[in-house]
Amino acid sequence: MSDKDDLAALAALGATGSTRGQSGKADRRQTNLDPTSNPQVPGARPAEPRGLSPLDILSLPPAQRELVNWLARKKQARFGEIQQALAQDPEQVQRTLSVLQEAGYVHQVLLDGDIYYSVVFRAKVSRAGRGLGQDIWNLIEPDNVSFLEPTPLFHGLPRSQIQAIADRLEERHYTRNQVILWQGDTAEYLYLIKQGIVEITRLCPDGHAEYLAYLKPGDMIGEVSLITGTSCTATVTAVSRVHLLLIKRQDFDDLLAHYSSAAVELARTLGQRLASTTAKLSRRAVETHLCVLVGAQRGAGCTTLGAATALALAQMTQGQTVYTEYPAPDPLPVLLSLAREAGVYHHPGGYDVRISREAPGWPSNVRATLVLDQLRDGYANIVVGLSEGIGEKSAYLLEQADQVILVTGPDQASWGCAGELSAKLKAMLRPDRSSLFTVVNRAGQPGEVTGDHTGSSLPPGGAGHVEFDIPFLASLPSPTEQRLDNLPEPLAQVAQALADRLGRTQQIGIYIPTTLNVNQSADTQASLEKTLAFMGQLFGGATSNLAQGIWSSQAAELVSESITIVKSYVTQYDLDRHLPAVIEYVESLKDELKQETMALEVNQKLMLI
Numbered sequence: 001m002s003d004k005d006d007l008a009a010l011a012a013l014g015a016t017g018s019t020r021g022q023s024g025k026a027d028r029r030q031t032n033l034d035p036t037s038n039p040q041v042p043g044a045r046p047a048e049p050r051g052l053s054p055l056d057i058l059s060l061p062p063a064q065r066e067l068v069n070w071l072a073r074k075k076q077a078r079f080g081e082i083q084q085a086l087a088q089d090p091e092q093v094q095r096t097l098s099v100l101q102e103a104g105y106v107h108q109v110l111l112d113g114d115i116y117y118s119v120v121f122r123a124k125v126s127r128a129g130r131g132l133g134q135d136i137w138n139l140i141e142p143d144n145v146s147f148l149e150p151t152p153l154f155h156g157l158p159r160s161q162i163q164a165i166a167d168r169l170e171e172r173h174y175t176r177n178q179v180i181l182w183q184g185d186t187a188e189y190l191y192l193i194k195q196g197i198v199e200i201t202r203l204c205p206d207g208h209a210e211y212l213a214y215l216k217p218g219d220m221i222g223e224v225s226l227i228t229g230t231s232c233t234a235t236v237t238a239v240s241r242v243h244l245l246l247i248k249r250q251d252f253d254d255l256l257a258h259y260s261s262a263a264v265e266l267a268r269t270l271g272q273r274l275a276s277t278t279a280k281l282s283r284r285a286v287e288t289h290l291c292v293l294v295g296a297q298r299g300a301g302c303t304t305l306g307a308a309t310a311l312a313l314a315q316m317t318q319g320q321t322v323y324t325e326y327p328a329p330d331p332l333p334v335l336l337s338l339a340r341e342a343g344v345y346h347h348p349g350g351y352d353v354r355i356s357r358e359a360p361g362w363p364s365n366v367r368a369t370l371v372l373d374q375l376r377d378g379y380a381n382i383v384v385g386l387s388e389g390i391g392e393k394s395a396y397l398l399e400q401a402d403q404v405i406l407v408t409g410p411d412q413a414s415w416g417c418a419g420e421l422s423a424k425l426k427a428m429l430r431p432d433r434s435s436l437f438t439v440v441n442r443a444g445q446p447g448e449v450t451g452d453h454t455g456s457s458l459p460p461g462g463a464g465h466v467e468f469d470i471p472f473l474a475s476l477p478s479p480t481e482q483r484l485d486n487l488p489e490p491l492a493q494v495a496q497a498l499a500d501r502l503g504r505t506q507q508i509g510i511y512i513p514t515t516l517n518v519n520q521s522a523d524t525q526a527s528l529e530k531t532l533a534f535m536g537q538l539f540g541g542a543t544s545n546l547a548q549g550i551w552s553s554q555a556a557e558l559v560s561e562s563i564t565i566v567k568s569y570v571t572q573y574d575l576d577r578h579l580p581a582v583i584e585y586v587e588s589l590k591d592e593l594k595q596e597t598m599a600l601e602v603n604q605k606l607m608l609i
Contacts (some may be wrong), residue, residue, distance in 0.1 A: 314350035435501060
C-alpha cells in the first residue's frame with residue numbers, strides 16, 4: 001500500500017470526525033493485529049470500540065491497512081463490495097474484518113436486511129463546549145446513579161447499593177443502524193438503555209427483518225439469554241445513537257439473589273415481553289423436530305446414519321423430511337453424484353437432501369439461525385450432520401436440537417474423543433429439551449485395517465453409556481438406491497429407533513394399584529391393559545414396569561403394595577395437547593378402582609389425582 005493511500009485514509013479521518021461517542025479515557029491497545037493469532041471468541045461481544053487514530057492506521061498489518069484504506073473512502077459498504085475491491089478470498093476478507101471488529105476499528109450496521117461495514121474513527125465526547133449549564137446537562141444526561149434510581153429494576157434499592165452497582169457498570173456507545181446483539185449470540189451482560197432507541201427484529205431467510213418491538217431509555221436487553229444461558233432469539237439494532245450501561249452476569253445474579261423487588265420487576269418485564277412477542281409472531285401450523293449428528297472424528301459414519309434416520313422419519317411419520325450437513329455439505333454432492341451448486345435433491349426414499357452454501361459476510365451464529373429457519377419453513381423433520389464438529393458455527397443448532405446423536409468408532413482414539421465430546425454436549429444441552437444418544441459404528445476407521453469389530457469390547461474411559469451399537473456391515477446399497485427395506489437390518493433398526501425417539505424428551509406415567517378400597521388385594525390386569533392401550537393410542541406407544549410402593553392412607557394408615565407404572569415418552573407438543581385427557585382418564589380410573597387417590601407422574605414429578 002502506498003503512502004498516498006495512507007494519506008487518503010488520514011484525510012478521511014479528518015473529514016469524518018466523530019462517528020461514535022467516547023468516554024474520553026486514553027487507553028493503550030494493540031494495533032498490530034494478526035488475523036491468525038487473534039480469532040474471534042465464540043459468543044463474545046467486541047469491547048467498547050475506541051476507533052482508529054492516524055498512528056493506528058500506519059501500524060496495521062498490510063491486509064488490514066489495505067481494507068481500512070479502501071473502506072475509509074466509503075461511508076459504508078457490503079461484504080461483497082469489499083471482497084470485489086480487494087480481490088481476495090471471501091474467508092480471508094472475513095478473517096480480516098473479524099479482527100478489525102474485535103479491535104473496534106470496524107463496525108457492522110444493518111439496513112433493510114443487509115450488513116454494511118464502516119470504519120470507526122477515534123473521537124472524544126465532552127460535556128464542555130456544548131454551551132449548556134450543569135443543571136440542564138444533568139436533565140439531558142443524568143449520572144448513572146440518578147439514571148438507575150427511577151428504573152423499575154432498581155426501584156426500592158438503597159442508594160448505597162445502586163452506587164455500588166453503578167461503580168461496576170461498563171458503558172458502550174452505538175451509532176445509528178449498528179448491531180448491538182445478533183440473534184444466535186449469547187448475552188454476557190444485562191444491557192440497560194440510557195439514551196437512544198433500539199429495534200428488536202428477527203432476521204428471516206428471505207432477507208427481510210421481521211419487526212418485534214422498539215425499546216427506549218430505561219428498558220433492558222439480553223435478560224432472557226442471561227437468565228437461561230441460551231442464545232438470543234432476535235437481533236438488536238440501534239435506531240438512533242445509543243448509550244448502554246452493561247451489568248456483568250455475576251453482578252446481575254447477585255442483584256436478583258439479594259433483592260426480591262428486582263426479581264419481581266424482572267418477572268413482570270419478561271411476562272410483558274412474552275405476551276407481546278406471542279401476539280406478533282405467527283405460530284407454526286406444523287411442529288418441527290431437529291436431529292443433529294456429531295462424529296467423534298472424520299469417517300465416523302454420520303452421513304450414513306443421518307441418511308438412514310431421514311429415511312426412517314419420512315416413512316414412519318409421513319412428514320416432510322430433509323437431510324443436510326452444516327456448515328460444509330461437501331460430501332453430499334460426491335455421495336449422491338450431484339452438481340456442487342446449491343439445491344435440493346429429492347431422494348427416492350421419500351426425503352430431501354439439501355445442498356446449500358453459506359453467504360459470506362454474515363456472522364456465523366446468524367447464518368445458523370437463518371439456515372434453521374429456512375428448513376423449518378418447509379420440513380417437519382430436520383436431520384443435520386455437523387461436518388466440522390462442535391464449534392461456534394454449530395452451537396445454535398445444538399441448542400435448538402430435540403435429539404443429538406454422537407457417532408463413534410470402537411477404537412481407542414475414537415472412544416476417547418467421544419468421551420470428551422459427550423461431556424461438552426451434556427454441558428450444552430437441556431435434558432428437558434434434548435436427548436443425547438451415543439452410537440458405536442463398527443465399520444473400519446481411517447488408519448486401521450477394515451474388519452469385523454462385532455463383539456469386541458469398548459476401551460475404558462470413553463463416552464460412557466452406549467444406547468446403540470451397529471455391527472460391521474460388509475456392504476451397503478448405493479446412497480441413491482437406499483430404502484428402509486433394503487438397508488442392512490442392524491442399521492435399519494437403529495435408524496427406526498432414533499426416528500421413533502426424536503422429540504420424545506418428555507415422560508408421562510400412570511400408577512396402577514393392585515388393591516381396591518385401599519387395602520383389599522385385587523386383580524387389576526384389565527385396568528393395566530386398558531391403560532396401556534389408552535396411552536399407546538394417545539402417544540404412539542407405552543410400556544409398563546412393576547414397582548413396590550408404601551403410602552399413607554387415612555383409612556388404613558401405612559399401606560404396602562405392588563404398583564404397575566404405565567409410561568410413555570412423548571413430545572412437548574403431544575404432552576401439552578393430551579395432558580387434560582390423561583388427567584380425565586386417571587380420574588375415571590380412580591373411581592373405577594375405588595381409590596382415595598391416583599398417582600400421575602410427569603417428567604419425574606409426582607402429582608396426586
